Amino acid sequence: MIGSLFSWIADPAHWSGSDGILNRLLEHLWYSVLAMVLALVIALPLGLYIGHTGRLRWLVTATNAARAVPTLGLLFAFALWLGPSLRGDLAFLVPATIVLVLLAVPPLLAGTYAGVEAVDPAARDAARGVGMTGWQVLRQVELPCALPLVMSGVRTAALQVVATATIAALIGLGGLGRLLVDGIAFGDYPQAAAGALLVAVLAVLLEGLLALLQRRLVSPGLGGGRGAVGGSRNDDDAAAAEANARMPVGPGGMAGGNS
Incomplete structure (x- = not known):
């Protein structure tokens, strides 16, 4: 199986055309970048406002609680609701984007709010x-x-979006998820395995790029520029723990929402 997987990826015929790996990768990146930009536009100003003023803290708890809603169920719900009123690719792109934005907003909002509130x-x-x-x-x-x-929230949101963008293929869109869906549908398991591997590799590369970006943006005195990229996990874990600890306390005495 491993040999068939790498043989499938190495075949030049699988890299060209509208169904090729390169085109599917670009589609996947487009869905992910679009969702992240929209989520940043929503969550970053809102998180700064909440952290700066102390108002609307309940929104942080509410958005984290919303993460308990199944992403796949939301995707089909929005597709059935919005699809008939939209035309062309928008009938599939809008529902998928909304779901990915809803997935990205909670970590972005929590990280931004906690970072400002912790000053x-x-x-x-x-x-x-x-x-x-x-x-x-x-x-x-x-x-x-x-x-x-803030960067800890961005990294968490970006990885979740990239990994989850594969579900866009379930409602007729492209992306690397198309390799998974088509591979399973036609019994081409090397293709399905290749799709899963490519998503994993993309996520690892994205994590490395965001870690480098964090080192460039964050002052070394704040702990974001110490050590090599691969050795910054302790700083990220500490930042995530602090963000969770500073989130508003919700029902039942637990901080934040469901993770």
Whole structure:
């Protein structure tokens, strides 16, 4: 099976054309990037606002609780609801994008909120003491200090979106999930295994790129620039633990929502 898998991937005929690996990879990246951009537009400003003002904290708990809803069920629900009112590829692209955005928003919102909320109050007081406005405090003090947790949320959301974007193929879209669905449907198991392997490799590469980006953006004094890329997992685990600890307490006394 392993030999058949790599033989299938190495076959040049499987890399060209509309059904080729390259085109499916580009489609997968398009779905993922579109969802991440929309999720960042929604979650980043909202998380900064909640962390800066302390208002609407219940939204962080609510969005995390929404993660318990099955993604596949949401996909079919939105496809059946929105599909008949849309035309062409939008009938499939819009439902898939909505589901991926809903998947990406909770970690982005929680990381951004926790990062801003965790800023030392003394730093805020000092900034206001030198005459900074609320916007200046947010932009020049809180956001730079919050970057480790913000980037932790970005990395978590990006990996979840890339891995889950395969379900777009179940409602007629492309992407690497098409290799999985078609491979299983036609009994071409090397193709299905190749699709799974390519998604895993893409996720690993994305994690490495985001780790490098985090090292460039985060000040070394905040813990985001120490060590090699492969050795930054302790910092990420600590950031994730701090984000979870600072999330609002929901019903039952548990922090945040379901993970």
